[in-house]
Amino acid sequence: MLKNYCVLFLLISTLFACSDEDKNTLMIVPLPQYVEELPGQFEITKKTQLFVHDQIVKYIAQTLSDKIESTSHFKLSFSELYPENNYVTFLVDTTLQLTDEGYVLEVSESGVEIKGKDMAGVFYGLQTLLQLLPTEVESPKFVQRMKWVVPFVKIKDEPRFKWRGMHLDVCRHFVPVENIKKHLDMMAMVKLNTFHWHLTEDQGWRIEIKQYPKLTEIGSRRIEGDGSEYGGFYTQEQIKEIVAYATERNITVVPEIELPGHALAALAAYPEYSCTGGPFKVRNTWGVESNVYCAGKEATFTFLENIIEEVVELFPSPYFHIGGDECPKDRWKECSLCQKRIKDEGLKDEHELQSYFVKRIEKVLLKHGKKMIGWDEILEGGLAESAAVMSWRGEEGGIEAANQGHDVVMTPGNWCYLDHYQGDHRVEPVAIGGYTPLEEVYSYDPVPDHLREDKKHHILGTQGNVWTEYMYTPELVEYRVYPRILALAEVNWTAKEQRDYDSFIYRLDNLHRRMDMHNVNYHIPLPEGPVDKMVFVDNIRIEFSNTWNLRMYYTTDGSKPTEASNLYQKPLIFATNKTIKIATVLNTGKLSPARTIRLVKSEYIDAAKSETTKPGLVENYTVGHFKSSEELDSISDWTERINPMKPIKGMKRDGHEGESASVFTGYLEVPEDGIYEFSTNLDQFYITNQLLIDNNGEVKRFSRNNSTIALRKGKHPVKLVYIKTIKGGWPQAWNGPQVQFRLWGDDEFTTTSEEMYSH
Incomplete structure (x- = not known):
């Protein structure tokens, strides 16, 4: 019989003394629901055959073949008949007693069998198989004398939530196509299935709209504070390329076209759809912009409907995100056309005007067969009938929406905002603020305890939100995202009672190695404690810590620390000038960037003898x-x-x-x-x-x-x-x-x- 992983973890916790190859065993993220580990292992060789019961899943099997071929230079062949042994088989079995996207994976002496409730289930069975294989299966280069062994195991697995997502703002800072594909690869590896693509903002319009070329000619560029130009956008062909790439990885791409606020880039290109008529510049500072789409002009809605018609053709997603957040009402209060709209429609105030605006856009989306989703501000003035809500200002908006019978994606800032600091702000790259370390992310549960039992099914899941104001390069985006998005992947997939942070940290080493194969610039906690320059009079005692309680190594001779350097075990005491270099090390052996702390012996500096009489x-x-x-x-x-x-x-x-x-x-x-x-x-x-x-x-x-x-x-x-x-x-x-x-x-x-x- 299959055993609960809570029992299994007691077994695998004894593997810390094993070799790195052995330690790959069952180091799976997200944690499967049910696992039974058996003695023995199966080896995939050049004689192993692939078999698919349904040709529609052949591309999934081909993924395994391609990865093995790129690292071992031998190609797995497909068999027309079910092999008796030495096989890897892929099957859709709709009779499985699992939810959608669920799968069963069995490895025995005969081979590997993957059964999925649907195609997504087969795909996720493959992702688990890949994590059971040596990490080198993710290598882009040839690996000599590699044995592709998999432990004998039985896994029965299914997701807890339907919406398992990552959001990415490409407007504050542009993310090139190849970097987005890297994110999609990592999402697929940990069974995330929704990519929420934030494409328009005050600081940049990033999607080509053929009917309105100035949106990218003007709206995609801004003049920075130093006078330089910053810009970038995706052509419709690039959009199609990314959507297709995501679809192959069972990821739905949900576009976000912001309205009625966060629209300055569009208004810089087409100021006639504002209340004042402009002129405007694409915003080069962060924060909330007061100029928004005019709700009193019929032309505004025609403009947005035409944009939506082009966008929906590019995204097969059932959902369309309209933003709806942080829309100041200042211009509407001063605009005669907006005030006339309020009067003509019998609205109470500008909040109901926003609801009117959103509901009109809802009708446009319904005409195209799309479900509207927006940030929790769309609750203001009354929620559109078919709308789903993303609750970001805490959980209250999500609870209110769920109680009204609307679907909800829970994504409150305290747990899900990956632009927050994940360590001491004095040593980490500058961020927008907040403090959300890995353990805090992992602790989140998307279903509030005080939500009514009969409404809990409206919680679709959660996602990590990646706002890029202070992520100036694609590498900084990765530094903020990983590994925190991996923690949310387990929150989304694994039953609450089975999750364990210490187990997650242990299993994370497997993904650290795999992220190295994909050249992901993931976060390693930095040593925290003293500032970079410490003075002292007699002697000094300094302490270091890090957010994961990892080992730290240091030197005092100016050299770069390695695992052969001094192991930090207790507070350090010095009585002379020193320069300390210290770094954190993962269990994989990879070190963080080294911090340098100068210790300077000093005398007290006397106060000045000058008399002053005036304040300030x-x-x-x-x-x-x-x-x-x-x-x-x-x-x-x-x-x-x-x-x-x-x-x-x-x-x-x-x-x-x-x-x-x-x-x-x-x-x-x-x-x-x-x-x-x-x-x-x-x-x-x-x-x-x-x-x-x-x-x-x-x-x-x-x-x-x-x-x-x-x-x-x-x-x-x-x-x-x-x-x-x-x-x-x-x-x-x-x-x-x-x-x-x-x-x-x-x-x-x-x-x-x-x-x-x-x-």
């Missing part, structure tokens, strides 16, 4: 576009004023107007003797006439260059260099200049205030 700092500012603080050295046109470090208003976010630079000077009052850690979003921060923090070249969304200094109580001279510009989509003037400090070892930072400064 002296500001010298100059108007202009500057990329770095070095450019300020040649500027002679400065204006002086007293500015108490309050946010500087007035910068327009869609261009260079209002840009300036400021240099603040004066003194900062330090409350007591101590080692202080400083943090800032400034370009440069000087104290006691030394450059303590240099953020030149950084996107200063969050400070990532904190540093320490030993200071005596009293007033210390400071200089703050602050460039008000747009860097990487982030307007520096958003929060104004900020400096924070804390005694080393304290939990909380203090934000400097006017009262702490003087001149």
Whole structure:
């Protein structure tokens, strides 16, 4: 009889001492529902024959043949008759007592048999077989003397949810076709079946629409804060190519065309469909845009209907995503045509106007046989009758929609937003914010406990949302996505009571090796703890940790750490200057990038003897576009004023107007003797006439260059260099200049205030 995997895990946990080849056994993600492991193994050789009961699944069998051939240079042949032994067979069996996409996989001395409830089930049976084979089956290169062995096993498996997805925003930053295919390959490997493709935004229109060529001629390009042009879009032929590639991997591609908000790129191309008539520029900063489609013009709906007619022809998906989120009502309140629409249709307010807008688009989609899905804001003013909802602002919207009888994809930010930090923001690449480490993602359950029992069937599943504001390259996208999307794959597929985080982390090593074969730039937790520069007076004790509790190796001689270096086991104590390089290592032997921490022995720096009588700092500012603080050295046109470090208003976010630079000077009052850690979003921060923090070249969304200094109580001279510009989509003037400090070892930072400064 088949055994529950909870029993099986007790058996495989004893395999840690086995060879790497043995450790591949049953290291499957997502975890199958039922497994029975048997003694022995079957070897696929050049004499092994493939057999398909149904020609419609032959392409699935061909996938196995192609992978073996590319790595071993022998080709598996197909048999016309069912072989008696040494076979791999593929069969659709609709009588299986499984849900759709379920499968049975049996490996014995005779061969491998895969039965699927449907074609998808056969495909997923193959994915499990591939994970049972040595990781080299994913290699793009020839592998010498490889034995393709599979353990004897019986697996009966089916998914928990229907919608197992990954969302990708290609508007903030464009993702090339080949990189999207890489994501689709990884999705297929872990049985994800829905690719939600976010194609239009304020910052870029990425899909060719033949009837409206200016959408890509104008709407796909923006002028960045540094004056460079950024752009990219997919032709309709490329769209078809990606959809076909996904279909072969049992992945449905759901397009998203944003409306009625997040439409500035479209309005830059066709301003006549706005309330004001423009002109507009494609937005080069992140955030919510107030200019949206005009709901009072009939021409707006004709425009959108024509776009939809072209898009639906490219995507066979039953669902069509219309966005519907973050639509400010400011323009509608001021627009006479929108107000007339509200009056003529008997609507209460602008929220009901949004509902009217969405319901009109729903009728267009129904005419094309499509189901509408949108973010939970489409609940505002009343939900369209056939609509499904993606609940992102928590779970409340999803619960409300499900209770109304609508299908729901649960994707709340606390668990499913893969643009959040997955480690300490001081050491990780800059992100939008939030903190969602791997364990938090894995802990999510898409069915809320307080949802009514008779409504739980409306929860279709969940997905990982990948918003790319701060993912400037395809490699950074991969760094944010993997392995967190793999955790969500198991959340979606495996029964809640069978999931175990420690087991998942152990099995993840198998996928780490496979991602290496696909050249995926996945995240390895970085060593966390001290900042990059640590000063001390007598001696210093420093501790390191990482989010997965992995081993860490370090050096103190400037060399790059390896597994032959010092193993970090307990806090380190030093009494002299040192440079520590430290890295985290996976069980596969792959190391994270090394962090470098400078330990500098120092004396306390005495406070200045100068008397100051006036609060605040002296500001010298100059108007202009500057990329770095070095450019300020040649500027002679400065204006002086007293500015108490309050946010500087007035910068327009869609261009260079209002840009300036400021240099603040004066003194900062330090409350007591101590080692202080400083943090800032400034370009440069000087104290006691030394450059303590240099953020030149950084996107200063969050400070990532904190540093320490030993200071005596009293007033210390400071200089703050602050460039008000747009860097990487982030307007520096958003929060104004900020400096924070804390005694080393304290939990909380203090934000400097006017009262702490003087001149």
